[in-house]
Amino acid sequence: MSDTAHDHHDHRPTGWKRWVYSTNHKDIGTMYLALAMVAAIVGAAASVVIRMELHQPGIQFITDFQFYNVLVTAHGFIMVFFVVMPALIGGFGNWFIPLMVGTPDMAFPRMNNLSFWLVAAGLVLLVIAGLIDGGPGTGWTVYPPLANADYHPGMAVDFGILALHLAGASSILGAINFITTIINMRAPGMTFHRMPLFIWAMLLTAILLLLAIPVLAGALTMLLTDRNFGTAFFSPEGGGDPILWQHLFWFFGHPEVYIMIIPAFGVISEIVSTFSKKPIFGYLGMAYAMAAIGVVGFVVWAHHMYTVGFNVETRAYFTLATMVIAVPTGVKIFSWLATMWGGSIKFDTPMLYAMGFIFLFVVGGVTGVTLANAGSDMAFHDTYFVVAHFHYVLSIAAIFAMYAGFFYWIGKMSGKQYPEGLARLQFWITFVGVNVLFFPQHFAGMAGMPRRIPDYPDAYAGWNMISSYGAYITAIGGLLFFVVLWKTLTSKETVAANQWGEGASTLEWTVASPAPFHTHEDTPKVGSQPAE
Amino acid sequence: MATDAAKTHPWHIPEPSPWPIVGTIAGFIMAVGGIWYMHEGPIYLFGVGVLILLFTFYGWWRQVIIEANTAGEHSEEVKVGLRYGFIFFIASEVMFFFAFFWAFFHSSLPILSNVAQVWPPEGIELIPAGGVPLLNTLILLSSSATVTVAHHALIDDNRKKAITWTWITAILGAIFLFFQAEEYIEATFKLSDGIYPSTFYLATGFHGFHVFVGTCFLIVCALRLQKGHFKPDHHIGYEAAAWYWHFVDVVWIFLYINVYIWGSSSFGHITAG
Numbered sequence: 001m002s003d004t005a006h007d008h009h010d011h012r013p014t015g016w017k018r019w020v021y022s023t024n025h026k027d028i029g030t031m032y033l034a035l036a037m038v039a040a041i042v043g044a045a046a047s048v049v050i051r052m053e054l055h056q057p058g059i060q061f062i063t064d065f066q067f068y069n070v071l072v073t074a075h076g077f078i079m080v081f082f083v084v085m086p087a088l089i090g091g092f093g094n095w096f097i098p099l100m101v102g103t104p105d106m107a108f109p110r111m112n113n114l115s116f117w118l119v120a121a122g123l124v125l126l127v128i129a130g131l132i133d134g135g136p137g138t139g140w141t142v143y144p145p146l147a148n149a150d151y152h153p154g155m156a157v158d159f160g161i162l163a164l165h166l167a168g169a170s171s172i173l174g175a176i177n178f179i180t181t182i183i184n185m186r187a188p189g190m191t192f193h194r195m196p197l198f199i200w201a202m203l204l205t206a207i208l209l210l211l212a213i214p215v216l217a218g219a220l221t222m223l224l225t226d227r228n229f230g231t232a233f234f235s236p237e238g239g240g241d242p243i244l245w246q247h248l249f250w251f252f253g254h255p256e257v258y259i260m261i262i263p264a265f266g267v268i269s270e271i272v273s274t275f276s277k278k279p280i281f282g283y284l285g286m287a288y289a290m291a292a293i294g295v296v297g298f299v300v301w302a303h304h305m306y307t308v309g310f311n312v313e314t315r316a317y318f319t320l321a322t323m324v325i326a327v328p329t330g331v332k333i334f335s336w337l338a339t340m341w342g343g344s345i346k347f348d349t350p351m352l353y354a355m356g357f358i359f360l361f362v363v364g365g366v367t368g369v370t371l372a373n374a375g376s377d378m379a380f381h382d383t384y385f386v387v388a389h390f391h392y393v394l395s396i397a398a399i400f401a402m403y404a405g406f407f408y409w410i411g412k413m414s415g416k417q418y419p420e421g422l423a424r425l426q427f428w429i430t431f432v433g434v435n436v437l438f439f440p441q442h443f444a445g446m447a448g449m450p451r452r453i454p455d456y457p458d459a460y461a462g463w464n465m466i467s468s469y470g471a472y473i474t475a476i477g478g479l480l481f482f483v484v485l486w487k488t489l490t491s492k493e494t495v496a497a498n499q500w501g502e503g504a505s506t507l508e509w510t511v512a513s514p515a516p517f518h519t520h521e522d523t524p525k526v527g528s529q530p531a532e
Numbered sequence: 533m534a535t536d537a538a539k540t541h542p543w544h545i546p547e548p549s550p551w552p553i554v555g556t557i558a559g560f561i562m563a564v565g566g567i568w569y570m571h572e573g574p575i576y577l578f579g580v581g582v583l584i585l586l587f588t589f590y591g592w593w594r595q596v597i598i599e600a601n602t603a604g605e606h607s608e609e610v611k612v613g614l615r616y617g618f619i620f621f622i623a624s625e626v627m628f629f630f631a632f633f634w635a636f637f638h639s640s641l642p643i644l645s646n647v648a649q650v651w652p653p654e655g656i657e658l659i660p661a662g663g664v665p666l667l668n669t670l671i672l673l674s675s676s677a678t679v680t681v682a683h684h685a686l687i688d689d690n691r692k693k694a695i696t697w698t699w700i701t702a703i704l705g706a707i708f709l710f711f712q713a714e715e716y717i718e719a720t721f722k723l724s725d726g727i728y729p730s731t732f733y734l735a736t737g738f739h740g741f742h743v744f745v746g747t748c749f750l751i752v753c754a755l756r757l758q759k760g761h762f763k764p765d766h767h768i769g770y771e772a773a774a775w776y777w778h779f780v781d782v783v784w785i786f787l788y789i790n791v792y793i794w795g796s797s798s799f800g801h802i803t804a805g
Contacts, residue, residue, distance in 0.1 A: 006594075013548045013632075018548070020550075020553050021548035021549055021550055021552075021553065022548060023545065023546050023547065023548050023549060037637050042743050049770070094746045103541070103543060104541055104543055104545055105543065105545050107613045107616075107617065108542075108545055108613075108617060109545060110546055110549045110551065110552055110592070111552070112553040113549070113553070114551075114552035114555055114556065117552055117553050117555075117556035118556050118559060120556070121556050121557075121559060121563075124560070125564075128564075134720070144750070154571075155567050155571050158567045158570060158571070159563075159567060162563035162564075162567060162643040163563075165563070166559055166563060169559070172621075172624045175624075175681075176617050176620040176621055176624070177617075179616070179620055180616040180620065181613075183616060184609065184613045184616055185543065185609075185613070192651070198649070206536075210620055210624050211622070211623070211624070211627050212627070213627075214624045214625070214626075214627035214628035214630070214631070215627055215628070215630060215631045215634075217628055217631070218627075218628050218629075218630070218631025218632055218635075219631055222631075222635060222734065222768055223728075223736065224570075224634075225730070226570075226730075227570075227732045228570040229570075229724070230723060230724025231723060231724065231725060231729075231730035231733075231734065232724075232726050232730050233635055233639075233727065233730050233731070236570065236647060238724045238725075238726040238727055238730070239649060239653050239727035239728070240639060240726075240727045240730065241638065241639065241646075241647045241648075243638075243645065243646070243647075244634075244635060244638045244645070246636065246637065247634065248631055248634060251634075267572055308644060370796065494753055505611055518545075520541075521539075521540060521541060522540050522541070523540070523541050
């Protein structure tokens with residue numbers, strides 16, 4: 001118990017209590033990363049099984065179509081809430097916010113641990129959901145009426161709802177912690193306009209979480225009472241409206257996609273600057289572009305639901321507002337390119353992944369502008385074109401940012417050097433794999449192939465087979481990552497405090513590698529870095 | 533606690549703590565128990581979760597009070613952080629209510645929805661806005677004033693006055709809850725009678741639950757005042773309780789204007805006949 005007197009401040013807890021009772025941002029960050037990796041194996045396995053079923057027309061081996069729907073649902077939920085968010089926000093955020101703003105720990109270290117354990121409990125509930133009463137076959141969007149008690153009478157959807165409630169509570173507490181830490185605990189001299197872009201990204205992500213997640217919590221509560229207590233929020237027979245769910249869900253859901261990609265912006269900005277040996281081009285523009293994306297992200301939600309029967313004015317507004325987001329996004333892309341321009345670029349694995357990110361994000365961004373048009377979206381809605389779009393712009397881009405961040409910071413986190421050659425091979429396999437996997441889906445989608453269906457006409461056979469081979473290549477890349485991870489952690493080769501040299505100017509590179517248990521006990525002074 | 537001889541920063545780095553994992557276990561048991569109850573199971577498992585949660589609240593916050601009062605861990609910088617933290621928590625609560633207001637407007641206003649029909653729906657016997665709800669509005673608004681009186685007394689180091697007015701505020705909260713409960717009992721519509729009761733009971737019900745939590749918060753603050761926990765310049769817990777109380781007050785004003793008054797008017801609605 002913590003009431004016990006400890007006579008030494010640097011007392012380092014040992015055994016299981018070090019982790020389970022942790023109040024250390026680095027240990028909690030490590031636990032988040034471990035959880036994300038475990039969840040990633042499950043989420044990726046689900047997607048490979050999906051691609052195996054879609055390898056050829058006709059039913060391959062999944063004869064229970066509810067099971068197929070459960071796979072799609074599990075893949076979405078796990079990747080969004082238990083892989084990308086825990087890794088990019090919980091993992092890298094916890095590890096590097098205190099290190100980069102120059103403070104010993106987070107504002108509320110115990111609440112930080114609560115955030116971690118709640119998301120872990122949420123994952124357990126989600127696994128139970130998948131195994132009980134046939135599982136939730138609703139997709140991650142949980143639309144009623146499919147999600148109501150008529151079509152999912154068992155406990156599966158209720159377990160899914162409660163899993164998201166716990167994960168959501170985790171996110172809200174984490175957001176409070178992140179915002180307070182960044183606003184209140186920056187080292188003297190680090191004004192808002194001198195914060196590293198990763199810190200800007202984390203601050204904005206946390207604000208989006210704080211404002212978006214509670215709306216999902218409200219909507220999930222309504223779904224829970226509709227299912228179990230006879231309310232009629234989403235059932236027309238009681239005067240309710242299933243479209244209300246879509247509004248509430250996407251009012252959360254669109255900020256949610258920025259919650260997943262803005263941390264990636266932060267990671268990529270740090271890496272592009274470090275490996276170009278130049279300060280980031282247009283620092284303030286980059287920071288405020290993220291802020292603009294966050295703000296506009298709250299007023300574009302209905303572009304996910306163009307086909308529900310809006311009047312033309314509503315569709316015109318949401319088309320316009322959505323396209324406006326291309327402007328700050330363009331600021332980011334061109335600023336990354338301008339940072340590289342004339343730089344002394346080193347093509348180490350983090351930079352390869354960062355450049356891969358930029359490529360994938362641009363491809364997905366371009367199809368995003370296509371889909372922003374209510375007119376064209378009426379045709380593309382619920383096709384594989386949409387699947388290809390959001391996997392490029394969001395999912396794979398976020399995964400690339402996770403890989404990039406891992407290779408960028410693993411030296412700081414573990415003190416070990418990752419195997420550069422094997423890591424580059426891992427990058428190229430993954431890069432080829434994801435493009436073979438998702439690029440053909442554009443064509444299948446334009447030809448009309450629908451999402452979330454285990455079978456399809458022979459006409460779509462070619463693109464689907466290529467896509468499935470891409471999935472297998474990507475999976476090999478994923479397995480190779482764990483080999484790289486193993487080789488890194490067992491490596492005898494250590495790294496210096498600043499392994500990347502003069503390009504790496506943020507505060508985490510001023511402490512030893514691996515970062516000691518407690519860092520920045522003496523508050524660092526910040527000069528003009530890292531901005532201009 | 534740690535000796536601060538070597539500490540060169542103002543921040544509070546707590547020792548490892550069992551409470552986060554205990555609280556998570558409570559939440560997990562409440563989730564599983566709640567689902568079991570909703571699917572024809574008994575309620576005791578949910579109750580076990582609630583008890584563990586209350587135990588967590590007690591143990592965790594007891595420790596925070598020790599850190600604040602005995603261990604002197606709450607430096608000025610830490611106090612600023614705690615205030616920020618609570619403000620952001622209230623911001624998230626605001627967005628939770630935002631969802632229920634959205635449900636209310638979407639269901640009642642044809643301009644927002646293609647299926648919004650007659651509002652209030654036929655067969656719904658409305659609760660007159662000028663009756664008990666108006667009384668409750670006056671009670672809650674008054675309680676926002678009384679908590680301010682108490683807070684100023686605390687700042688002026690007039691502990692006796694602060695204790696009295698905090699108790700008055702808590703009692704006003706309890707009276708509000710009593711009237712709200714009576715309103716529910718006397719209402720002729722039940723939760724499963726369609727969209728009107730759905731929006732009405734969940735919006736006012738979650739508000740009522742927040743009044744309950746806020747009242748408990750105020751009672752704890754009154755007891756802590758009596759024990760001499762709060763200083764004129766150091767009473768973060770009291771400030772948080774007061775802010776929370778103002779927040780439930782503001783939510784009520786929105787509920788009263790929109791659900792009770794606008795919801796019973798013809799403005800923007802399709803009305804019967």
